[in-house]
Amino acid sequence: MLIDMSVTPLSADDRQRYARHLALAEIGEAGQQRLAASSALIIGAGGLGSPAALYLAAAGVGRIGLVDYDSVEASNLQRQVLFTHDDIGAGKAEVARARLLALNPRLAVDAHAVRLGPSNALDIFRRYDVVLDGTDRLAVRYLVNDACVLAGKPLVSCAIHRFEGQAMTYIPGRGPCYRCLHPLAGDALVPSCAEAGVLGVLPGVMGTLQATEAMKVLLGVGEPLLGRLLVYDALAMSFQQFSFQRRANCAVCGDNPTITRLEDDGEATMIEEWTPEELAQQLEGARAGSLLLVDVREPHEWAAGRVPGSVHIPLGTLAARATEIPPDRTPVFICAVGGRSMAACRYFAGGGRPAINLAGGVTGWSAVHGPLPRPEGCQS
Ligand SMILES: [Zn+2]
Incomplete structure (x- = not known):
């Protein structure tokens, strides 16, 4: 590793500040100068x-x-x-x-x-x-x-x-x-x-x-x-x-x-990441018709509430059900905070298809847009 060794001597202030380093043989004055450089x-x-x-x-x-x-x-x-x-x-x-x-x-x-x-x-x-x-x-x-x-x-x-x-x-x-x-x-x-x-x-x-x-x-x-x-x-x-x-x-x-x-x-360039605000804007814009919101959380999480308009494909089943996402739609993957949905994005991008990650997941979404509605038919 090349470190710029054009070091300047330690000042009196430095000696005081780094005294406990200077007392260590493994660091000492030369090591402290090296850190400074x-x-x-x-x-x-x-x-x-x-x-x-x-x-x-x-x-x-x-x-x-x-x-x-x-x-x-x-x-x-x-x-x-x-x-x-x-x-x-x-x-x-x-x-x-x-x-x-x-x-x-x-x-x-x-x-x-x-x-x-x-x-x-x-x-x-x-x-x-x-x-x-x-x-x-x-x-x-x-x-x-x-x-x-x-x-x-x-x-x-x-x-x-x-x-x-x-x-x-x-x-x-x-x-x-x-x-x-x-x-x-x-x-x-x-x-x-x-x-x-x-x-x-x-x-x-x-x-x-x-x-x-x-x-x-x-x-x-x-x-x-x-x-x-x-x-x-x-x-x-x-x-x-x-x-x-x-x-x-x-x-x-x-x-x-x-x-x-x-x-x-x-893969990385085929993945976009949107904030909840950006997603809301996009859903009102020209791209809305080409998007499909896909929630990849587990069934019990989905039952507790979801982003309006999203469909449910748990991450573990995505590989088997990927064909449910039409080729002319770009999936916006959604999970709890954005980790599993990014995994879904990478899976898609790995197959050569673009994907969008909702940063912060439903947690971020509800922080901006309020509590999540529950899916229809789930009143409990
Ligand atoms: Zn390696």
Whole structure:
């Protein structure tokens, strides 16, 4: 990894601020200078990105980038410790930038309030020494992985679900990538029955582990999670590790990669994502007749209420019932919060058909448009 080593000596203030680092032989003055000369990019200023960004800023990583185009919502505050109640409604990237600079004014913090996609990922990634992925969107996780492999950037990838967290580190040329661990096909169609739930402190644990890995990568110390998947179970209070290897046939880091440019990822470009407001607009616009709202939740969830005009095809039955979606209609997939519906989108896009994901699912829809009506004939 190439880090700009044109370092400046530590000031008296720096020596005071980083005294506990300077006392560690593994960091010391040279390591602290190295951190100051290095940069980290954090994808998603959310539950994982919050603690990761705060600790990297506190540690003196000289430049921190934050990619997030969302605004702070009340439901974020249960775990996204970058934000306060007063921040509700404000743009996450800018709020996070101000918060990090308040913690450590000597840093440079770049707020990227953009939607990460194939057209901008490589451009942004090339400006940083390490990437931390804390996105909750599966499609973005693959995009981030592929961009890191193509740009030759180390990646610390983390995911959380309910009470469980997973972490792994990729270093170009030294081990497997995220796609080696989860080759796309097959993984994307796993229904999750409680995707909306996560223990608030869980991303705190995992985001802090992510920051730890990023610092080790930047400093060149310790043993990163190369070819090791770390799984944390908060209920059992256990950490387990699973070894995995680079796959020679990996689509992006394998011997004969098929993903050589991000633009080549036809699946990602065939998927659109709409907010509840955007969907409402589209349903009143010229495209309305070409859309079909498809709810992929489980029957008991569907019975409790649904977006008006939607049809019901549970995710587990989608492969068998895909022909029920006419070729001249573009499905808008809907689930509880947007995870399963994205899996449905990827399944469709994988078959060469465009699909649209309702971001935030019925939860987001009802937050904007009010309580969901129940399907006809379901009065209980
Ligand atoms: Zn790979």
